[in-house]
Amino acid sequence: MTRMSIDEAVELIENGNLKTLGEMALKRKKELHPEGITTFVVDRNINYTNVCWVDCKFCAFYRHEKEDDGYILSFDEIDEKIDELVAIGGTQILFQGGVHPKLEIEWYEDLVEHIHKKYPNVIIHGFSAIEIDYIAKRSHITIEEVLRRLQAKGLSSIPGAGAEILSDRVRDIIAPQKLDTAAWLEVHKTAHKIGMRSTATMMYGTVETTREIVEHWDLIRKLQDETGGFRAFIMWSFQSDNTQLKQEIPQIEKRSSNQYLRLLSVARLFLDNFKNIQSSWVTQGSYIGQLALLYGANDLGSTMMEENVVSAAGAKNAMNQDEMIRLIKDIGELPAKRNTAYEILERF
Numbered sequence: 515m516t517r518m519s520i521d522e523a524v525e526l527i528e529n530g531n532l533k534t535l536g537e538m539a540l541k542r543k544k545e546l547h548p549e550g551i552t553t554f555v556v557d558r559n560i561n562y563t564n565v566c567w568v569d570c571k572f573c574a575f576y577r578h579e580k581e582d583d584g585y586i587l588s589f590d591e592i593d594e595k596i597d598e599l600v601a602i603g604g605t606q607i608l609f610q611g612g613v614h615p616k617l618e619i620e621w622y623e624d625l626v627e628h629i630h631k632k633y634p635n636v637i638i639h640g641f642s643a644i645e646i647d648y649i650a651k652r653s654h655i656t657i658e659e660v661l662r663r664l665q666a667k668g669l670s671s672i673p674g675a676g677a678e679i680l681s682d683r684v685r686d687i688i689a690p691q692k693l694d695t696a697a698w699l700e701v702h703k704t705a706h707k708i709g710m711r712s713t714a715t716m717m718y719g720t721v722e723t724t725r726e727i728v729e730h731w732d733l734i735r736k737l738q739d740e741t742g743g744f745r746a747f748i749m750w751s752f753q754s755d756n757t758q759l760k761q762e763i764p765q766i767e768k769r770s771s772n773q774y775l776r777l778l779s780v781a782r783l784f785l786d787n788f789k790n791i792q793s794s795w796v797t798q799g800s801y802i803g804q805l806a807l808l809y810g811a812n813d814l815g816s817t818m819m820e821e822n823v824v825s826a827a828g829a830k831n832a833m834n835q836d837e838m839i840r841l842i843k844d845i846g847e848l849p850a851k852r853n854t855a856y857e858i859l860e861r862f
């Protein structure tokens with residue numbers, strides 16, 4: 515199979531026929547997933563702190579240390595949340611901050627160890643590249659040491675969050691203090707090197723060009739060629755409510771469902787070495803989330819027992835397991851609950 519070039523992908527996104535793109539993406543998805551199964555995971559996002567110094571302009575979630583509603587969850591509060599997750603058959607926690615300016619590696623080690631000992635069957639999928647990078651700087655150790663020490667305590671895999679668009683031009687506008695493209699890639703490469711898997715993400719819909727979107731895909735495709743360590747690709751559109759970016763650039767418009775499906779289908783074709791692509795129903799709503807399954811996505815992501823980050827920016831969609839099962843069956847596919855490693859746990 516000839517590999518799609520950056521130019522070809524840009525051309526398809528900008529001028530391709532949406533129906534044809536969907537058909538091409540669906541064909542590719544069926545080659546990768548011939549059994550017709552669409553998966554989802556029952557997990558819980560736990561944001562252990564909302565305190566953050568990075569000040570990303572697109573983020574409505576963070577607070578500064580001295581603000582009244584800044585928090586760090588206690589271990590008891592975290593346990594309570596995990597108890598609720600376990601009670602509904604959940605298997606994973608997606609564990610992310612804020613990048614707290616003062617917390618060091620020992621605090622994270624204690625936290626991960628505590629959770630892993632108390633809930634050995636709950637997978638800890640946590641700490642995005644910016645958190646790992648900052649823990650290393652704050653604790654005066656390398657990224658590899660952070661990852662190895664947390665892995666030794668029970669951290670299983672890391673999420674792709676914080677990739678936004680892997681273009682330093684874009685990052686300098688929307689998140690000037692966040693780690694740059696090379697550093698994001700380095701954290702993931704290092705995680706893969708020590709046997710930890712991760713996901714790759716993309717948040718589009720701010721100031722990027724179509725070419726910058728495809729160049730982002732090209733960077734993760736190259737790293738995947740090298741390491742094979744990404745389990746999935748997940749993309750969503752910028753949610754603008756309550757963000758500094760919307761105040762600074764009011765002409766940024768909410769991206770259409772048409773563009774989402776267009777990008778998703780070309781991503782399915784371009785990312786030829788990614789087996790799994792998630793639908794982002796949380797930002798697109800449940801019906802476009804369902805339609806995404808006909809445009810290349812093979813996974814509905816999480817039932818999202820708790821979501822605090824994009825909901826702070828206006829995306830307040832909700833879906834439970836029954837609804838997911840209904841939507842998947844509705845398009846003629848077989849619903850299945852999976853774990854973090856995309857292994858099937860239960861079919862419906």
Ligand code: SF4
Pocket residue numbers: 566567568569570573574575576611612613644
């Ligand atoms: S996106 Fe993450 S790193 Fe950026 S300000 Fe929000 S919480 Fe902090």
